[in-house]
Amino acid sequence: MYRMLFPGGRExxxxxxxxxxxxxxxxxxxxxxxxxxxxxxxxNGGLMHGRPRTEGSHITRLTPDEVREVYRGMEIACHGYTHPFMEQVPSDVLVGETVLDRMALEKITGAPVRGMAYPYGTNIPEVRERLKALGIVYSRTTVSTEKFDLPEDFLAWHATCHHRNARLPELCDAFLGAASRRPRLFYLWGHSYEFDDADNWDVIERFCDRMGGKQEIWYATNMEIYHYISAYRALVSTLTGDALYNPTDTDVFLMNRKEEIVRVPAGSTLRTEE
Ligand SMILES: [Zn+2]
Structure with missing residues (x-):
């Protein structure tokens, strides 16, 4: 059989x-x-007003023009039009908050925006179902797993940890430690204003020093990870797993029984064992 690797055969x-x-x-x-x-x-598409984040703060909410420039090379995703408690607002408001946010962000990016993080992290099954119907394909919670597993449910995508987690250096060590024979994802989340508020930019500088610039790590946006895992899950196999058809537009990498890295090119059929 075989197991998934990330693009380029990375684990x-x-x-x-x-x-x-x-x-x-x-x-x-x-x-x-x-x-x-x-x-x-x-x-939050409805809060791009350029004014202080909280009264008297020097930290501002970026304007649409700033958003267009600042996030080049990164993914932009939804967070509710006005940062609502998704499970507390009436369901019509939830629809409005999601649709308006998507529309505002898509106007800026000129591309589909289908990712999300729950405002306040709150999510319940009813909210997930509604978001799915509105075209949202993944949404991040504020749950920390302190693990490196791939998400079971992309609409309840739990992070490894917040950057203020005291175990962050330890978790980096565990992540980079001995190979686990399955793909591992380190997912860090937070708010950048917290670095100013707590005067601890060194936390993220040390994290990036430790985790960045490595050939063996795939550095990706949330949506790229969603797309790649979806492509892997879309592979069609023979009953014995000795040949695979990749119906997607994404090359998929995997490890075969002989511990060889195999690339299944987009749109083609490949024997996984020779
Ligand atoms: Zn928020």
Whole structure:
């Protein structure tokens, strides 16, 4: 049989997810780019007013023009039009908050925006079902697993941890430690304004120093991970698993029984064992 690898035959992937579309994202993205790290920024289409995030703060909500520039090379995803409690608002408001946010963000990116992070992290099955119907394909919670597993349900995508987790350095060690013989994802989330508030930008600098610039890690946005795993799950196999058809537009990498890295090119059929 075989097991999934990430693009290029890698066993490790890293993604970041930061919320609320604030001016401190500029510094965060600078640090990420210095280390080749990529991620997803979850924005509220109705709050891009350019004013302070909280009264008197020097940290502002980015305007649509700023958003267009700042997040180049990163993924932009939904976070509710006005940052509502998704499970508390009437269901029509939930629809409006999601649709308006998508529309505002798609107007900026000129591309489909189908990712999301739950405002306040709250999610319940009814909300997940509604979001699915509105074309949202994944949404991040605020649950920390302190693990590196791939999500079981993309609409309840739990992170490895928040950046303020005291075990962060330990988790980096565990992630980079001995091979686990299955693909591992490190998923970090937070708000970049927290680095200013707590005066601890060194936390993310150390994290990126440790985790960035490595050939063996796939640095990806949330949506790229969703697309890749979806492509892997779409593979069609013979009953014995000795040949695979890849009906998607994404090359899929896997490890075969002989521990060889195999690439199943988009749109083709391949024998996994020779
Ligand atoms: Zn938020």
């Amino acid at each position: 490790w992937a890293l993604t970041l997810s930061y919320d609320d579309g604030v001016s401190t994202d500029i510094r965060l993205i600078g640090i990420m780019k210095d280390h080749g790290i990529r991620g997803t920024f979850n924005l």
